Every structure is written in C-alpha cells, then in structure tokens.
Amino acid sequence: xxxxxxxxxxxxxxxxxxxxxxxxxxxxxxxxxxxxxxxxxxxxxxxxxxxxxxxxxxxxxxxxxxxxxxxxxxxxxxxxxxxxxxxxxxxxxxxxxxxxxxxxxxxxxxxxxxxxxxxxxxxxxxxxx
Numbered sequence: 001x002x003x004x005x006x007x008x009x010x011x012x013x014x015x016x017x018x019x020x021x022x023x024x025x026x027x028x029x030x031x032x033x034x035x036x037x038x039x040x041x042x043x044x045x046x047x048x049x050x051x052x053x054x055x056x057x058x059x060x061x062x063x064x065x066x067x068x069x070x071x072x073x074x075x076x077x078x079x080x081x082x083x084x085x086x087x088x089x090x091x092x093x094x095x096x097x098x099x100x101x102x103x104x105x106x107x108x109x110x111x112x113x114x115x116x117x118x119x120x121x122x123x124x125x126x127x128x129x
Contacts, residue, residue: 017045018072019094022062026085038064042071
C-alpha cells in the first residue's frame with residue numbers, strides 16, 4: 001500500500017516534521033512504553049531514545065516526531081510535567097540548526113565561540129603550489 005503524499009487539507013504534505021525532546025526519561029523506559037502516551041495526540045512518526053555509544057545504556061532522554069505542529073503542541077500541553085515511570089517528564093520542541101542549544105551528556109550546554117585572529121602556531125604556513 002503506497003503512502004499518500006497529501007496532508008489533511010488535500011495539499012501536498014510538508015516534508016518537515018516536528019520533533020519533541022522528552023527529558024527526564026527513566027533509563028528502563030522503551031520507545032514501546034512511550035508510544036501510547038504520545039500516540040493519543042496524533043500520528044507518531046517515530047520515537048528515538050539515544051544510547052551511550054560505549055555502554056549501550058539509554059541516556060535519559062528521547063525524541064518523538066510528528067507530521068503536524070498542532071499535534072506536537074498538543075502533546076507538549078498534555079504531557080509536560082506528567083509523571084511516568086517514577087519521573088516527571090519534560091516535553092518541549094527539539095531545536096535544530098546552528099542556533100540550537102547543544103546537549104552534552106543529557107545537559108544543555110553553551111559553547112564559547114572560538115576567538116578569531118592569528119594562529120598561535122610558531123611554524124610558518126606551507127604554501128602548496
């Protein structure tokens with residue numbers, strides 16, 4: 001069965017999706033556990049729970065994607081602060097792109113811009129001709 005390329009209004013579907021960042025997820029929670037919570041608010045495209053690349057353990061947060069912004073907003077309104085698996089979930093729109101807040105080990109961090117100026121290296125630059 002082929003997937004339709006048309007959205008709710010009959011217009012071609014916008015290829016952009018709306019991703020939510022779900023923080024404070026229990027380390028034993030799976031995507032299958034989260035799906036029924038988020039599916040109440042609209043069609044969930046996917047759920048991704050990042051894992052530590054060395055240990056394979058969950059990192060305590062997840063991403064949930066919807067096709068439509070109103071469904072994603074409804075999920076935020078309904079689930080942000082909800083207790084699930086012993087923890088209060090924090091649900092917000094995920095941020096992407098150059099102005100996004102960087103996440104490092106489950107914490108949002110700010111990067112210091114690199115100073116512009118001369119290179120500190122004392123060796124002369126080689127010119128390749």
